Amino acid sequence: MLFYMRRKRVEIELKDIERYKKAVEKLNLWAYQYYVLDKPTVSDFEYDTLYKEVSDFEKEFPDEILPFSPTQRVGDEVSEKLEKAPHLSPMWSLENSYSLEEFQTWWEKLQKPKLFCEPKMDGASLNLIYKSGNLWKAITRGDGKTGEDVTKNAKTIKSIPLKISYLEEIEIRGEVVILKDDFAKLENLSNPRNAAAGALRQLDPKITAERLLTFIPYGFGKNSLDFENFSEEIRFLISLGFRDTERIKAETLEEISNFYLKTLESREKNQIELDGVVLKVDSLEFQESLGFGVKFPKWAIALKFPAVEKSSKILEIVWQVGRTGVLTPVANIEPVEIGGVIVSRVTLHNLDEVCRLGVGIGSKVIVARRGDVIPKIMSGESGDIEVPEKCPVCNSKIHRDGVALYCQNISCKAVAINSIEYFLKSLQIKGVGKKVVETLFEKEIVRDIEDLYKLETKTLLALPRFGEKSAEKLQSTISNSVGKVELWQFILALGIRGVGDVGAKALSKEFGFEFLFKSKDDFLQIDGFGDEISSSLEDFCKVNFEKVERLLEIIKPKFEKIINTKLSGKKIAITGTLSKSRNEYISEIEKRGGIFSKSVTKSVDILLSGEGGGSKLDRAKKLNIAIFNEVDFLKIFL
Numbered sequence: 001m002l003f004y005m006r007r008k009r010v011e012i013e014l015k016d017i018e019r020y021k022k023a024v025e026k027l028n029l030w031a032y033q034y035y036v037l038d039k040p041t042v043s044d045f046e047y048d049t050l051y052k053e054v055s056d057f058e059k060e061f062p063d064e065i066l067p068f069s070p071t072q073r074v075g076d077e078v079s080e081k082l083e084k085a086p087h088l089s090p091m092w093s094l095e096n097s098y099s100l101e102e103f104q105t106w107w108e109k110l111q112k113p114k115l116f117c118e119p120k121m122d123g124a125s126l127n128l129i130y131k132s133g134n135l136w137k138a139i140t141r142g143d144g145k146t147g148e149d150v151t152k153n154a155k156t157i158k159s160i161p162l163k164i165s166y167l168e169e170i171e172i173r174g175e176v177v178i179l180k181d182d183f184a185k186l187e188n189l190s191n192p193r194n195a196a197a198g199a200l201r202q203l204d205p206k207i208t209a210e211r212l213l214t215f216i217p218y219g220f221g222k223n224s225l226d227f228e229n230f231s232e233e234i235r236f237l238i239s240l241g242f243r244d245t246e247r248i249k250a251e252t253l254e255e256i257s258n259f260y261l262k263t264l265e266s267r268e269k270n271q272i273e274l275d276g277v278v279l280k281v282d283s284l285e286f287q288e289s290l291g292f293g294v295k296f297p298k299w300a301i302a303l304k305f306p307a308v309e310k311s312s313k314i315l316e317i318v319w320q321v322g323r324t325g326v327l328t329p330v331a332n333i334e335p336v337e338i339g340g341v342i343v344s345r346v347t348l349h350n351l352d353e354v355c356r357l358g359v360g361i362g363s364k365v366i367v368a369r370r371g372d373v374i375p376k377i378m379s380g381e382s383g384d385i386e387v388p389e390k391c392p393v394c395n396s397k398i399h400r401d402g403v404a405l406y407c408q409n410i411s412c413k414a415v416a417i418n419s420i421e422y423f424l425k426s427l428q429i430k431g432v433g434k435k436v437v438e439t440l441f442e443k444e445i446v447r448d449i450e451d452l453y454k455l456e457t458k459t460l461l462a463l464p465r466f467g468e469k470s471a472e473k474l475q476s477t478i479s480n481s482v483g484k485v486e487l488w489q490f491i492l493a494l495g496i497r498g499v500g501d502v503g504a505k506a507l508s509k510e511f512g513f514e515f516l517f518k519s520k521d522d523f524l525q526i527d528g529f530g531d532e533i534s535s536s537l538e539d540f541c542k543v544n545f546e547k548v549e550r551l552l553e554i555i556k557p558k559f560e561k562i563i564n565t566k567l568s569g570k571k572i573a574i575t576g577t578l579s580k581s582r583n584e585y586i587s588e589i590e591k592r593g594g595i596f597s598k599s600v601t602k603s604v605d606i607l608l609s610g611e612g613g614g615s616k617l618d619r620a621k622k623l624n625i626a627i628f629n630e631v632d633f634l635k636i637f638l
């Protein structure tokens with residue numbers, strides 16, 4: 001097995017390179033058997049010996065190093081910060097359901113399609129982009145559109161192939177987890193989920209490597225695969241060298257509930273931390289026709305496991321005043337450890353919830369926590385609670401509207417401070433914490449958002465805790481944001497009830513600066529905008545019209561409209577062989593506002609048909625869809 005190498009030689013012989021290549025391939029195969037299949041075929045000693053030979057050869061002939069050699073998994077470079085990187089197509093989240101009945105309602109609404117069932121792994125999601133078969137970039141989920149480039153860290157994960165045999169550009173998505181045995185070897189880390197997410201975002205890949213992460217794929221982003229069912233896509237993915245997990249196809253409620261129960265039963269002994277099962281429509285054509293809501297695909301749902309529960313005691317109930325003036329009761333409890341996290345504060349949401357639970361100060365309570373959800377009081381002994389009549393912050397009279405308690409004093413310190421803080425956070429203006437905002441407010445320097453933009457360095461210098469540098473930095477960070485923030489960030493920063501980042505992006509894309517002039521009916525046209533958000537938006541725009549106009553004038557957010565072309569809003573499918581790669585066409589189409597469709601369905605407007613169009617061409621003819629050959633398509637649309 002050893003391959004011979006003469007030191008101090010400048011010329012290498014072809015057969016040495018060949019031997020080196022074979023050794024690299026052998027190491028990769030052994031690693032695949034160990035990390036992906038969980039079936040080692042050689043001893044650690046054998047692996048280490050060959051690894052050493054490979055790495056010695058590479059030191060002598062660095063020009064010959066293969067990018068997928070196992071030595072290339074850990075470099076020496078430590079980054080200063082993680083760079084942002086865009087996903088090629090958005091990374092969606094999943095809608096949750098908490099009982100079989102809730103799941104069943106969803107499934108029946110879709111007319112009970114065949115499903116593909118998988119465990120829901122509790123870790124950190126990761127997007128892998130392969131180009132020409134090589135791992136090109138690994139990006140964390142981030143906000144779903146843009147994440148952080150963690151390629152160097154991902155390369156240390158042995159269950160991520162550096163090279164795959166599929167050559168088209170493809171995004172492979174999955175969950176990065178720490179197996180329980182590997183987690184047990186680490187010290188001082190709260191739980192496997194946070195440990196995995198933290199490890200992935202290390203600046204030094206060596207630390208990531210020490211955390212022994214595992215990657216388990218669950219789907220795709222941008223790709224040009226051509227299968228009929230999701231289960232086939234996953235089978236293909238596993239054949240590329242990724243780690244598999246329990247998955248089944250199911251047609252009946254019994255099969256689905258059995259899968260759920262079996263997975264729940266295996267939860268303790270499973271090496272992967274699981275928090276439920278994920279159920280996905282198997283037919284890709286049906287998936288496509290269902291499409292997406294604001295945050296979730298309509299063709300998948302998570303069915304979560306019950307939460308872990310512990311008992312504790314309520315020590316105190318405090319009322320917090322939020323940026324909208326709403327008072328929220330929060331229970332300070334005797335600290336308990338639940339699922340690896342110490343819980344000492346639990347929100348009680350509102351009066352309704354407090355009455356439902358009947359708990360109060362001194363009550364013994366049951367507290368539950370799911371991996372990704374804030375802790376919750378499930379039940380408890382009855383106890384007393386005092387409903388405040390005056391705002392705990394500004395002492396003005398509280399207004400009661402059903403279960404909601406409001407402080408209506410528009411200059412209440414808590415309301416003002418929280419809105420300013422939210423505004424700064426949404427515009428990603430860093431370095432202005434709550435304490436600074438509080439001081440600025442108390443000294444009557446910043447009473448609302450407009451005041452932020454009037455700040456002068458010399459005013460700040462007069463404040464405690466500000467030096468020349470920090471005063472200048474704060475002033476310039478705020479004034480530098482003028483003309484730089486995106487319109488959607490600006491909309492988000494306004495803090496409209498029910499409008500989060502996804503909604504703000506949709507508003508900006510749909511209406512641009514005109515959003516302020518729109519009515520409820522216009523808002524209802526946006527995919528995923530229901531009655532409540534649309535009403536809240538209409539009211540907001542009416543009441544705050546002048547103020548928002550003034551802010552627009554001051555902050556000057558940016559907005560670039562997607563160019564309007566003949567392809568805008570049109571759905572385009574592609575078939576046959578073309579002179580450019582499919583992905584090149586997809587990106588040209590998307591740049592012009594078109595929507596690429598993987599299959600030919602009723603909703604497709606145009607089929608771009610290359611040589612040998614096959615079944616898609618036949619279907620397009622049947623459905624009366626406009627068909628263009630490559631030459632015409634280029635001439636007319638691109």
Ligand code: IVH
Pocket residue numbers: 092093094118119120121122124125126174175218219278297300302
């Ligand atoms: S599918 C378009 N499948 O759960 C559908 N996600 O709560 C996107 N997750 O962000 C997700 N196991 O990080 C899917 N078998 C599975 C999963 C899974 C874990 C994570 C994933 C996602 C989050 C949503």
